[in-house]
Amino acid sequence: MGPYLKWSLVGGAVGLLAATFAFPVFQAWIREFQGLITGLAAVFAATITIGKMDATIQTMERTDEAAQRRHEQAQRQSQKALALSREIEQKSEQRHRQMMALTLRADRLKVSRSVGPFLPAIVQAIADLKSLISRTGLDDVGSQMLFVAEVENFANGIVQIIGNPRMKEAYELFEGKLAIELDASISSGHSLHAEAQSLLQDIRTRSGQAVAELEILAYSQGRIKTMMIHTMLFKGCLEGVRDGLNGLASLYLSEATALRIDI
Template sequence: MWPYLKAIGAGAAIVALLAMFIFPVWQAWISQFQGLITGLAAVGAAAFTIAKMEKTIRVMERTDSASERRHRQLMRLSLRADKLRIERMYFPHSRELQTLHRKLTELADITAANDTQKIDPIRLELELTADSVRSIVSGEEWKAAGNLFGGILTHQVKDLLSAAHRLGYAAQQARPLPFNDGQQPQAFYATHEARRQEELGKVPPLVAELVTKLESTLKEVRLLAIAYEIY
């Protein structure tokens, strides 16, 4: 609409200019009201400028709104991909780790007395449990979500893997030799048994450490799941 009004205003101005030279009365009238006419023209020009600015602002607002909408859509898609990675890491592994934590807590009660005769019967269970923790935490789902971990969780996962490795290694080194069939000297079996008892003595603090590391990691993982609205 404004292009038409602009053309009409320009035409009226040209007609008024011509009338000043053609009609003396009209010229005298314009001369008498020159200040009023100038003021009205200024008001009209200002109104036209304001209207153009408002139109420009509306266009910019629509552009900004569309850009913001596209940005939100891209953010939702990005967050959805991140959420899926956390979800695949969290389910069902968090429940499995909680089960392993309960088992380790029970085993820690047995090893707390530091009695190798009580530790020896559960040695294999300790080895398998430590290996299970390490297998879950070093699995593909955890690796895929690793770049979404904060500094605390990243450090805790490293500590957890290290604790599980140390316990698993100690339990493995404490494996008994097969029955003495006479093919090896008796001293060999005595040396191995002494070393085995030494490794069994290392187990209690390693079990306690793994229980603590696993518990702190599970708490941090739960906070991460809450942040991504999974828990």
Template structure:
């Protein structure tokens, strides 16, 4: 039964009950007062059970009031959700622009940075030339991290990050810029030394001399890139959960 038909049935029942109560009261014969003999039976029943009838009427009125309040609350909840949707739309779009496609791209760089850490951890003076050759590929890959972190789209959600993630982003930007500068200087210097026909021992010594500094920088990048990525993913989950409410 549809709600419209249900309301019609309830209305018809209310009219029938109302007429059944009102007509005997208005037109029924009243009993004698001394011993209550005679009179209209239906009217007498209404008179005898008027308190009970009043109670049922009060319950019905209360039920109708509750139903009306529930409908009002549903409308208020819908308006609240609509307002929340409008207020969150801007922030949700910011988060989406920061997440897509940057989480995947940053994850790739995280793998390259991990390779750099492993390479630098095992490097020594004897392996400096091999380090240079191997580091060249991963170093260039990691160098793209600075350009990626400089994208304005990525930073649209910066004001929504938690404290640790925001701090790690600052440290990450500084470390990536330092790494980029050191790498450019390193390769430029090595190229200049090769052009100047410096001995291999001299070049090896120069490369090995800078390994320790590079190791510290790359470790910093690895640490804070992981924290920043975790913050972005957490931000994405939070806004998905809020949007689903």
């Protein structure tokens, strides 16, 4: 309605101006009421200006309200996205924990199979090796043959234990030192077994050839001393395996199954 009123007033003003020049009466009337007409025109102009300002203010308010609504909508969307991101992160963390639990359960089973049956046997083997190393009374060929045969059987038995496939189920979980000690123990055990087997065969051969007993004793005593050095090395490797398995037991097994025995 504002534009119609504007042009109506403009038309009226133009008509009034034309009438003023056409009719002298209007000129006299305008001079008489010039102040009033000017005041009314000023009031009218102010009214139009105020109306325009009010319309402008209303438009700005509507614009501000729309901007506020868009801002609030953006905030709600951002909050929803953040909540969704947190939910996804929580679910991802939960799945990660579940996978870790499953992996840890499998690792615990492997360690249990490696530590449970074999660690006590290794601990006992270390004690037996210590006894063999300190053995005395090997003053005749017969006692030497029995001793060497005992070392041969013992080395073979320990190699069978530490080389068992179940022992290596947790091999990928072994720390570098434990893996090295296990491989070294197997190699040392094989060498000790072969050395004892060779010495036992030599003693039997020399005895069958009617070699003097003193000569056999002297020969076998030198070989036995060398064999005892290898036995001590074998014992040291087994102690490393024992300590490594104890560490695995402490790390993976919930129960206190580690045998902390220092022999």
